[in-house]
Amino acid sequence: MTRADIETAIAEELHRIAPEIEMNDIDRSEDLRDECDIDSMDFLNLVTALGQRFGAAMPEADYPQMRSFEALTDYLVEKTA
Amino acid sequence: MSAFVMPSLGADMEAGTLVEQIVAPGDVVKRGDIIAAVETQKGVIEIEVFEDGILESWVASIGDEVPVGTPLAVIRAPGEPETRAPSDAVPTPEPPVATAPEVLPDVAAPTTKPATERRKITPAARQLAKERGVDLDMLDTAPGVPITRADVEAVAPAPASPVDEMRRAIAAAMSRSKREIPHYYLSHEVDLTATDAFLTGTNADRPPESRLLAGAVYAAAIAKALNKYPEFNGHYLNECFQPSDAINLGFAINLRAGGLVAPALFETETCDLDTLMRNLRDLVGRVRAGRFRARELSDATITLTSLGERGVDQLYGVIYPPQVAIVGIGTPRLRPCVHEDMVMPRLMATLTLAADHRVSDGHRGALFLKKIDTYLQTPEHL
Numbered sequence: 001m002t003r004a005d006i007e008t009a010i011a012e013e014l015h016r017i018a019p020e021i022e023m024n025d026i027d028r029s030e031d032l033r034d035e036c037d038i039d040s041m042d043f044l045n046l047v048t049a050l051g052q053r054f055g056a057a058m059p060e061a062d063y064p065q066m067r068s069f070e071a072l073t074d075y076l077v078e079k080t081a
Numbered sequence: 082m083s084a085f086v087m088p089s090l091g092a093d094m095e096a097g098t099l100v101e102q103i104v105a106p107g108d109v110v111k112r113g114d115i116i117a118a119v120e121t122q123k124g125v126i127e128i129e130v131f132e133d134g135i136l137e138s139w140v141a142s143i144g145d146e147v148p149v150g151t152p153l154a155v156i157r158a159p160g161e162p163e164t165r166a167p168s169d170a171v172p173t174p175e176p177p178v179a180t181a182p183e184v185l186p187d188v189a190a191p192t193t194k195p196a197t198e199r200r201k202i203t204p205a206a207r208q209l210a211k212e213r214g215v216d217l218d219m220l221d222t223a224p225g226v227p228i229t230r231a232d233v234e235a236v237a238p239a240p241a242s243p244v245d246e247m248r249r250a251i252a253a254a255m256s257r258s259k260r261e262i263p264h265y266y267l268s269h270e271v272d273l274t275a276t277d278a279f280l281t282g283t284n285a286d287r288p289p290e291s292r293l294l295a296g297a298v299y300a301a302a303i304a305k306a307l308n309k310y311p312e313f314n315g316h317y318l319n320e321c322f323q324p325s326d327a328i329n330l331g332f333a334i335n336l337r338a339g340g341l342v343a344p345a346l347f348e349t350e351t352c353d354l355d356t357l358m359r360n361l362r363d364l365v366g367r368v369r370a371g372r373f374r375a376r377e378l379s380d381a382t383i384t385l386t387s388l389g390e391r392g393v394d395q396l397y398g399v400i401y402p403p404q405v406a407i408v409g410i411g412t413p414r415l416r417p418c419v420h421e422d423m424v425m426p427r428l429m430a431t432l433t434l435a436a437d438h439r440v441s442d443g444h445r446g447a448l449f450l451k452k453i454d455t456y457l458q459t460p461e462h463l
Contacts, residue, residue: 020337039335039389040294041365048289060284060292 028069084152202228213237247340301463302456304349310449313406331381344377395431405437
């Protein structure tokens with residue numbers, strides 16, 4: 001699993017939730033919820049989808065490590081290593 | 082043979098005036114054809130026929146005021162024998178009745194299309210053309226055939242999109258609410274520290290698909306409080322309040338494209354938190370995909386609107402008629418509070434109620450909000 005694969009997977013799942021958001025337009029270091037205007041239900045759906053895709057538990061206690069697109073990528077790179 | 086009756090074009094319509102007979106007796110009509118225009122309080126509305134057949138005769142004349150449900154015309158089904166006056170019992174083969182020309186005396190001259198010639202146009206089409214700034218001479222319709230709304234629509238498509246429709250629906254419901262419902266408003270600070278701790282504890286060892294969100298806890302607390310304060314749950318119809326046995330909690334859901342809807346979580350009072358969360362997840366998913374049911378919108382008996390985690394401190398809702406109350410929850414945030422004689426940071430949120438003063442008073446409203454607060458302090462019992 002390369003970093004690029006993970007980025008693609010996150011972008012795909014985000015597209016499902018926020019189809020009108022252009023991934024190239026978001027600031028990948030900023031708060032994902034603000035950048036994509038997603039609420040707690042959307043975020044839970046994102047975590048559910050990514051958790052199933054990568055077989056990662058993604059506990060709530062780790063949510064602070066998933067704040068931005070970049071942080072979430074780093075997190076999944078580490079969990080799937 | 083069947084009657085084509087004056088349709089009801091809104092709950093408040095009792096009658097309409099026939100202003101245009103667009104097809105002539107003997108004309109073939111197809112389901113969906115516009116065959117008449119009717120003047121109502123809402124303006125001139127073109128009306129469609131709902132079956133295939135032949136227009137046998139007009140029963141109502143131009144200018145007649147016709148009550149809803151009363152025949153305007155008689156439609157003969159295809160293949161059904163023509164009925165005639167008894168003296169005319171022997172069916173005489175007859176050339177098909179000429180259509181438009183005999184009812185349309187002012188047809189444009191056959192040579193060129195003189196711009197000055199007055200075109201036949203239904204009143205509704207004329208109004209639409211005016212609204213959209215359409216030059217009637219630009220319309221390429223067959224001479225003698227009246228211009229209908231569809232013709233105007235074809236050259237000047239409505240700017241309407243689902244978002245516009247949504248805004249119109251919100252405008253209609255909210256205008257009615259502010260016009261008819263004497264709202265009163267209450268606000269209460271609620272400590273969500275216990276709820277937050279409960280969610281953190283419950284979700285800690287759960288996979289994402291079975292985690293709870295605060296919305297499910299709010300819904301359960303409101304439903305439980307409504308058991309004691311039923312005057313906030315139901316519909317105000319025909320000048321009287323009809324309480325509902327079931328608590329169908331409307332959950333306001335923001336839509337990405339704009340607008341919001343508040344479909345119901347049915348029988349919230351019978352659901353445990355896990356069931357509520359599953360139902361809420363299913364509902365939000367379907368609503369955002371645009372696939373909810375009419376009953377989910379019409380049968381909500383109270384609404385909850387929560388600003389979520391990225392909003393502001395408080396909101397006062399506008400009641401969705403015919404409901405009689407809407408509970409709002411602002412974005413929770415840590416604030417300095419006095420708790421057990423100590424000033425400490427607590428997770429606080431502002432709980433609000435907008436309720437219908439025709440049905441309840443502020444005293445009961447306050448008790449209802451306090452009861453929700455009480456249940457939020459022991460979420461493990463919900």
